[in-house]
Amino acid sequence: MNNLKKISVFTSFFGLWLTSYLLEENQEILGFTLIFTFGILHGANDLVLISQLKIGKKSKFIKILLSYVTIVLISVLLFTKIPMVALVLFILVSYYHFGEQHWQVILRDGTILLIKLFQFNFGLLLLMLLFSFNKQAVIQIVNKITNIIVTEYEINVALLITIGVFLVNSLLLIKTSTSFKKNAIEQLFYLILLCIIFKVSGLIWGFTIYFIFWHSIPSLNDQIKFLYGNYSFSNFKKYFKSAFIYWIISLLGISVLFLISKDWVIFDALFFSFLAAITFPHAIVIVKMYEN
Secondary structure (H helix, E strand, O other): OOHHHHHHHHHHHHHHHHHOOOOHHHHHHHHHHHHHHHHHHOOOOHHHHHHHOHHHHOOOHHHHHHHHHHHHHHHHHHHHHOHHHHHHHHHHHHHHHHHHHHHOOOOOOOOHHHHHHHHHHHHHHHHHHHHHOOHHHHHHHHHHHHOOOOOHHHHHHHHHHHHHHHHHHHHHHHHHOHHHHHHHHHHHHHHHHHHHHHHHOOHHHHHHHHHHHHHHHHHHHHHHHHHHOOOOHHHHHHHHHHHHHHHHHHHHHHHHHHHHOOOHHHHHHHHHHHHHHHHHHHHHHHHHHHHO
16 A cells, blocks of 8 residues: 555545534535645646647647637536536546546556446446435435436436446456456455445535545646656645646636525535536546556
8 A cells, every 4th residue: 555545545534533523514614625725726737737748748828728718618518508418428527537547557457448448437436336325415416407307216226237337347357457456455445445435424525535535636646746757845836836826716716606506505516517617628638648
């Protein structure tokens, strides 16, 4: 277990402990606070990342900025005009993005297509577990975004199908990937830990613990290594300095959402829509970063 994973495990147990002392409303407040800091920050430096990619080095900054903003605006337009399509796309992109981040360094051998499918399936399993333990909250948010009512039965069926596909995918990797077999038991422990967290936490707090300590902070580590060669506090300060203006702009956007929302359910719906809009281009950038 590397140091980053130790931190993830420790902070997860600490978050689990806090669940016993915080009301769900306070869990949401703390959760959003963490998301607004480390969560938003980990995606605020995409333009700098693009500039360091091969494709970015051949393009002017203004062209990169316009392309990035265009994708965000298209995402917002989708959520405005055809929210169900936008929501499905957001969830699909998130599945792969989370799975890729978690397994990128671990899976070093095996069939590329099988690895990509597994990364997608792992992210799918994580979010379906989170959704299944918080069905009523998910149903409310989906209804606010799309005006469509999802039933508990549909969520349960989706989870069972996901588990079945995940098991098949895992068995195939056991036969073809030495690195997967080597890490399978340790990763199973992490998955069980996250299941427990999702079970006892509210939707936002459970999502926060995974999103911040298992995704955002490791992603920050990878991005800093890509940009500056290694992780150090001085390099983190460089990262923060270059990301600061974009982070502030994102926070201002979220503040507007909070002001126009009438209750927590509406804010949750608007927040996830906002998160989706910035996730689409961010996921593309991270895929290209790993390719380099």
